[in-house]
Amino acid sequence: MSTQSFCYRLLLLIVHFALSSSRASTGNVSAIIVFGDSTVDTGNNNFIPTIAKANFPPYGCDFDGGVATGRFSNGRLVTDFVSEMFGLPSSVPAYLDTDYTIDQLTTGLSFASAGAGLDDFTAKFTTAISLSQQLDYFKEYIQRLKLAKGESVANEIIAEALYVFSIGTNDFTLNYLVLPLRRAQYTTLEFVTYLIGLADAAVRDAYHLGARKIEFTGLGPFGCLPAVRTLNLDEPGCCNKEYNQLAMSFNAELQDAVRKLNGDLVGAHVVYADTYNVLSAIITNPSDYGFEENVAQGCCGTGRIETSVFCGLGEPLTCPDPNKYLFFDSAHPSERACKIIADEIINTALLVFL
Template identity: 35%
Template sequence: MDTSKCLLLFFLTTLLLLPTSTTASPNITAIFAFGDSILDPGNNNRLSTIFRSDHPPYGIDFPGRIPSGRFSDGKLATDFLVSQLGIKELLPAYLDPALTDRDLLTGASFASAGTGLDDLTASEANVLTLNAQLRNFMQALQRMRSIEGQQEVDRVVENALFMVAAGTNDMLYNFYGLPLRRTYSLSGYQDLLLQNLENVIRILHSTGARRVAVVGLPPIGCMPVSVTLGSLMPSFHMLQRVCVDQQNSDSQVYNAKLKALTSRLQATLPGSRVVYVDVYTPIMDMVISPAAFGLEKTIEGCCGLGSVEMGPLCNALAPKCPDPSKYLFWDAAHPTQSTYLFLANKFRQEFLPSLLV
């Protein structure tokens, strides 16, 4: 048999031995983020609000030890994701004046710390509503089209990952805290939030978004600020630092509704993948079994006394723990960089594949 026939036989044999199906590759062009502080890399630096973190000791573990405006000692989960996916090193804030039109082609965050799915939450905090964030995204689309044209921008958007995370501030401040929305029942207020969220996802879909990851509520009752306030309320656990079980139960009810909503939207929005991202379970796992995650403190923050310090109260004069990586929370409401890294890895392993089908 001559050489050409041998090569042909080898080629055909190889084709027959190849698997009949292949795993989708993460061909993600960009990440666009919307929501609150867990996705805000510094948009609030440009706003007149107390919900800012562009001061020490925020950023002590960020490259250059810069307080970038991220509510963390370092990076956010979205920073780790864009890096792990080979898109770019960090996900920038849309309102950063250094952001170029070309930077937008690989993504940006439009999120604003302190906001919620309820516009009242944002207005009370003087931060960007979700609708304002969407308007900024529309503006970003125009900026991208000005340098690359409609067809290329459509391709970028269709293959981008959209992340939405909001709702915690609505419950924490408007329902449990002040409370400005107690005219609603718990179930009624949750339904209002979810209706607003559905509108956001539908608007994103209308712009061409096809991969949408929606982050559920964390165990709000285990956030240090909730634990502190709970310890001051008359109850069996008064003056004890324990999670507020009712608030955690409320989060679980909301998350069950959210999961049902994402399934319904995926079934009704053509060509879409809308995925519920569970952060409740991994965070509760950390609270229950800290040693398994290399943690020592899970319901106290690293900054200050770890009870109520965040934003302006977490400042250069406040004491801080020697090793933030041993803490689940950096301040009274926001995770440490090490927690964000764990959540980013969890997302990439458990939820990202569903968005790439």
């Protein structure tokens, strides 16, 4: 065989495997279905009576068309990037947005609500859509899907979808560490265990409704959120080490729960996605990740305390380049940070589903 012929055949082989890999990547996950809080709310809170909204400038300044969709960021969220990486649409629709038809929701949707927690009491306090209500919406979605596509097609979509849970931080920052009720009932470690039980139950509920490919995102170092740094009276401007220890305790128990779920749920594959370490690495060495500005402050307003409506009030003070910042507001990552987190999750926890 001539060298030219060999190179031609090798090129064909490479193209064949590339195309096969692409087809497998897009075919292995039919849709992305999301439960959670403001980290993955793509606009559901626009349609409920709550002040936890992000449907006004400067939110969305780097989203397609510069539209404030209700995402708590300057652009897309982690789940938007994950959807695109699986060959699905580049943004995940909000379930309550009636501009989307059921046909458009067949490749993915988010039930998430800013202010929600694993504990339904967290959502009551913030007037968000509770996790149990999100699961009820999922039941409603299944019925809508069956009416539109037929039971067989709907069941296939549900079985082959990737289910993402991104929730839990609010249970600490807006509930346990602020309000007295749960602190009167539980020690901190008991509360962690209580939340893990709720996480376990939510995954089992989704499983009984047809979910088989499930990712549960661990908590990030929420003690390093700009708002938490601002309120850290013991060490102003510094990360709250006690809060970060709570996040690590939760993550350790969550990983144990994931292992148990995999043993209990026949045919399911549940994975744990680590965000704590990647965010900690960025905070420790921001220049390694291309962040030129202070990772202790957000882009919006002063960067120390503003989020949601307070970002709107401080719009004239918003930084000129949000993607130089780890955080867009005092609690939520910038679009660039979301892309880095999504890349990490795809290359670790979600690799099994590609």
